[in-house]
Structure formats: C-alpha cells, structure tokens
Amino acid sequence: MRQRVVQVALTAVLVALALLAVPLALAIRSSLYAGQRDALERAALSAAVRVSPDYTAGDPVELPAPHPGERIGLYDPRLGLREGTGPSTGDPAVRRALGAVVARTGTGGELVVAVPVSHAEQVIGVVRAASPVSAVRGRILLGWGALAGACALALAVAVLVARRQARALAAPLEHLSRHCRAVTAGDLGARAAPSSIAEVDQVARTHNEMLHGLTELLCHERDFTANASHQLRTPLTGLQLALEAGLAKDDAGLRPVLREALDTSRRLHRTVEEVLRLARAHGLHRPPVPDRPVRRLLREAEEHWHGPLARDGRRLVCAARDVPEEALVPGAPVAEILGVLLDNARVHGRGTVRLTVRDLGDALALDVADEGTVAGDGTRLFERGHTGGTGSGIGLALARDLALSLDGRLSLARPAHTTFTLLVPLGPAG
Template sequence: MRQRVVRVALVAASVALVLLAIPLAVVIRTSFFADERGELERDAMATAIRVSPDFTAGDPVELPPGRSEGQIGLYDTTLRLRAGTGPGTADPATRRALAGTVVQQSADNELVSAVPVSQDERVIGVVRAAVTTRSVWNRTLAAWAALLTTALIALGVAILVARRQARALTAPLEALSHTSQAIAAGDLSARAASCAIPEIDQVATAHNLMVHQLTQLLQHERDFTANASHQLRTPLTGLQLGLDAALTTPGTDLRAAVEAALDQTRHLDNTIDEVLQLAQAQPVNGTGASLRLVGEVLQRAERRWHGPLAKDGRRLTLVFDRAAAALPVPGRTTDQILDILLDNAHRHGSGTVTVSLRDLGSALALDVADEGKPTLDAAAVFVRGATTGPGSGIGLALARELASVAGARIALSGTAPTRFTLLLPQSGHA
C-alpha cells in the first residue's frame, strides 16, 4: 500500500507540474521574443533620432555601437546601406518602412525592426536593427532548462513528502494488521493503538470494540462450560454413589433408592436451568414456581450433604426458627449457592459445618460456617480461578454471580472460624 500511495502522489505531482510548466514555457518563449522585438525597436528609434539630415548630401554618418549579437544600419531612399552593418540592399521590411511606418518582421532566422528617418514630414532614410533568432532561442532554452530543473527539484521534494506521508498513513494500518494477526494467533489481549488520524482511529476503535465483544463472548462460553462442569460434578457423583450403594447393599429399599435418585435428577435439572439462566444473564423471576420456603431448601440441602460430610467424619447442623423457615426464597438459585458453600466447606474447611438462618426483616441471612480458617483474603476469595487447594477456584465466583442475578449478595463475613453469609432480599425490600 505504501508504494501505491507514493505512486498516486507522484502521478498527481507530475500532472500538476506538466500543467504548470507547459503554459509557463510558452509564456517564456513569447515573452523573450516580444522583449527582443521591443529592444530592437528602441535601438532603431534611438539611432534614427541621432541621424543628421545632412547624410543625404553625402556627409559621413556615425551610428552608435549596436549590441554585439545584432546589426544596425542606415539606408537611404535608394535602399542602399549608407552606414552601419546589414545587407547591402534593403530587405522587404526596410522597403515597407520607407512608407513612413515602423515595421517589425521575422525572416531568414532574423528579427528585424525598421524605423523611418524623417525631415519636414518627409522620409529621408530608414534605420534597420536586426538580431538572429538563435540568440533569442539560446536565452529561451536556458530559461526552459532552469524551469525544468526547478520542476525536477519540486518533483523530488514531492516524492520525499509523499514517501513520508505514505509511511504516516500506512504505519497505523500495518500496526492494525499485526494486531489482527496476533488476535488470530490467540492473543485476545492485543488492541489497536490510536494514531491521531480520525478515519484510521475510527477503524481501530471499531476493531477494538469487536475484539472486546468477541473476547467477552468467548469468556462467557468458557465460564458457562466451567460453571456447568463444576455444578454437575457433585450431584452426578452423589447420584452414582447412591445407585451403586442400592445395587451392592443387601436389603436396600429399592423404592427409597429410586426416589432419592429421582430427587437427585430433579436437582440436576434445576442446576442446568440455573447455569443456563446465568449464561443468558436473565434475572430470576421472584414469583410463582421459582419460590420455595427456605426451610424446605435447607432440608433438601441437608439430605444432599449429610452423607458426604458424614463419610469424612464431619457433622452438618441446621440452626433456624420455624417463623423464618416459612419465608419464601428463589428456590433453585438458593439451592445452587448452598451447594457451592457446602462443597467449599467440605473441600477446604474442617470440623462441624453449621448452616444458620436469620430473619433481618428486609432480608434473610443464610450463614454457612465451619471450624477452619480461609487461606485467601476477603478480596481474593471470590475471584474466578483463585484457589490454594485442590479445587478450580470457580465455585465461590459462580456463587457471587448467581447471587447477583437473583438480586442477592454473598460475602465472607467471618475468618476465625470461616463463615460465608448469603443475604436474600424479601419481597418489597429488594
């Protein structure tokens, strides 16, 4: 592209110089010949004034010296050369001047100016001044050479300026191309820089916006995959273990095992709905079937997590009063957040896990506490990917996202021991 810009500028400069130089060359030629004719006429007139009328009686005539490249001569009425230089017999211009008019003529490679010499309103002779056209052409060619030199210098300057401007115009586009190549190679952090050229900056801004949106979309897809994997792994494991236990344990109540499996599958279905809802960034509808009594939500969570915690020799305790347990909350979202907090206590905590419910009037507070201490500070604990244990660092970040979509809030409210608090606004107090 840089070469194209230079070529375009060079063609434009060349056309402009040609359109300027050709008329100027014509003007120079016309002006030089016109000036030379004017000089010849002035020389002839100045000589005619100094000619004495007595030359007709045979007196000698002294003419002023003419220019070195020209001729000046005095002719009498018989058309013979009486003084100066010139052809021996008068030429046609000199003959016409005997009629009493100034005559200018170009003939035989000469410029001629003939001026009559008068006495008592009678022509007594003619002064002829002449110069070869070669001398005029020499000066014209010298002027044309100077004009051509000037044009070439101007063209050279135009080329230098065009190359500089081409670099200034193409460098941002080349940088934008390199940025696009880096993005295509996988560097989604690459961004086009500003160059102070409005049109190119507009393209760079649109490019950066497009890359930002694509990056967000890709991150959204990655988060969705990670969220789905994180949330489905635990209930699937529980479902598998429950079914295996029902098959391998003699005397197991198969109906109870099937009912438990169905309950797990319903929980899996709710989990999928919640992850999809989070991926679409849709707010949770706080009315209708999505609401469930918080007491039921806690009891379902106890049934899901009592076994895994007991297997490790740990207890799960619920603390709430009946009045608070009868209040409605977004059931599926609260289920998912409780699963994340209980899974976090199971993986990273120690001792007894206590789930407490408090009625704050405008909101319900669900506390999930264990007897361990957090290894991350409050600012980093909800950052996606931040973990010091075997986990992936997704759970708590996902819990905060789920809470945000539901209009709730979650925070690390205690560190000795660890306690997370989920605040669920009540209807009319969100």
C-alpha cells in the same frame, strides 16, 4: 498503503507542475523574443535620430556601435544600403518601414526591426536593426533549463514530503493490522494503541470496543460450557457407579436393562467430553489424534443403532469397501458425528439405512444413506437452528463443527435417496 499515498501525492504534484510549467515555459519564450525585438527597436531609434536629412547629398552618417551579434544599417528610399551592415538591398521589413510604420519580422534566421527616418513629413530613409534568432534561442533554453531544475527540485521535495506523510499515515494502520493478526492468533487481550490520526483512532476505538464485547461473550460461553460439563460429569459418574454396582448383583432379569443403561450413560459421558473439547478448540487448530480402528467403529455403530431401527421396522446395513483393518480415525468425534447422522436418518428418513466406509487413499469417506428425500435447499440443513421437523436444529450443525475440528468435511452428497458424506483424514497405523 505507503506506495499508494506516495503515488497519489506524486500524481498531484506532477499535474500541478505540468499546469504551471508549460504556460511558464511559453511565457519565457514569448518574453525573450519580445525583449530582443524591443532592444532592436531601441537601437534602430537611437540610430535614426543621428541621421542628417542631407545624408543623401553625401553628408556622413555616424551610426551607433551595435551590440555583439547585432547589425544596424541605413537604407535610402531606393532600398540601397548607405551606411552600416546588412543586406545590400532592403528586405520586406525595409519596404514596410518606407510606409512610415515600424516593421518587425523574423526572416532568414534573424529578428529584424525597421524604423523609418522622417523629415518634413516625408520618409527619407530606413534604419534596419537585426540579430540572429539563435542567440535568443540560447537564452530560451537556459530559461527552460532553470525552469526544469526548479520543477525537479519541487518534485524531489514532494517525494520526501510524500514519503514522510505516507509513513505517518500508514504506521497506525500497520499497527492495527498487527493487532488484528495477534487477535487472530488467540491473543484476546491485545488492544489497538491510539495514534495522531483522528479517523484511525476512531476505527481503533470501535475495534477495541467490539473486541472487548466479543471477548466477554466468549468468556461467558466458555464458562457456561465448562460449568455445564462439570456439573453433568459429576452425576453421570455417580450414575455409572450405581449401574455398575447393580450389575454386580446376581439379578438376571435386571442385568440387560442395567447394561443398556450403563452403555447409554457412557455414551452420554463421551458426548459431554466431546462437546467440551469442541468448545475449548474454537480458534485453535488442534485436531484430535486418530485412536480407533474404523472397522471397530463400524461394529459399535451397528450394535447401537440396529435395535432402534429394528423397532421401527427398518434395516441397518453396514459395509466397509477395501478399508484396511489398521486404518485409524479419531474415535470419539467420529462416533458422535455418525450418531447424529444415524439418528437423523431414523427420525427424518425412510426405508433401509446404509452406513458405508470407502477408502480414498489419504482419507476415508463415511456415507450414511436412506431412502428418503431432502426438500428445499440442502445447504441450510447445517445452519444452527434450522429444522425441517420438530427438532432443535442443532444436531447437523454440531456434526459439521465436529467434522471441521478433525480437518474433515461433512456434506449432503445426494438429496434424493438422502446421503450424507463425512470425509475424515486417515491416521497412520498404530
């Protein structure tokens, strides 16, 4: 930001200097040449008034003393030098002056001005004044040097002013950037401070208002999640205690039903805990610790989902390909994801359901496949609220969020013979 402001300011200054300095340099050159010719013309006129009409008869001529570097000479109508200094024979400027005009030329490295001397309406001679061009060029170079110095001074002042303005403009934006980074890091109480720039202050106020609204919304959602989880955990705990008490009684007919109800309540309890963990983890990168062997997780999934699929006349096939016994994954979230995928295959899929675990070295791939087909855009399956049937469209979105919280990934691998693949980083043994 600061460099761009300085670059823009310097570009504007350089363009302005170029537009002003180039014409001014040409004007200095033209003015000095014109001034030197005017000086030569004045010197020639001053000498011409001193020439007597009888100089051709031998009357002496007293020409004024020339300035340093100048030469003044008197020429007769036959172009011969009669007095002063100059070429022995008149040059083209002298020839032109014999025509009763003032001649100005530049030849042979000299500036030349020739003034006619008239008597009785006749030209009786020519006074020629000349000076070297190098003297004028020296003054031109001095003038250009002074102009370059002024431009350099203006450029230096522009750099200082541009840097100061760049700091003044960039400081509020840099503060706003630091504030945004603090919010990203989790400090929702950070607010952008006002500055002296109205446009930046407007952005800061809008940002603060947006952040305030988002903070309020997030607090309401977190409070709702915490309240709902708390209110669900209490009756679930009571239900589990009641079911455990029923199992303690000697009633062989009710024991299988009570055990299944107890297992279901425990899974519901784990689901509530996992949803609460996911809600608390938003904005914080804290993946859960791998704590359950993947083969054990596979057996638990098979035990739970074999019955529901069998009642629908469908098979469940579970397999682990070269997966070590000690391979660990976060048990609760992975179990929830597999539950969503297997339930999705039971409700929306067809044919045999296959749950396969593959070892990828530093990660595990868990594939849930059936013999159905996904119609339409498969990427929309993970959008919250999108459903192809009578569901709520939350299950796959929740499974994707749980996968991201594990530093993993959930994707639709194949739409035909529908296959979902969950990639989970592999935890260390033990």
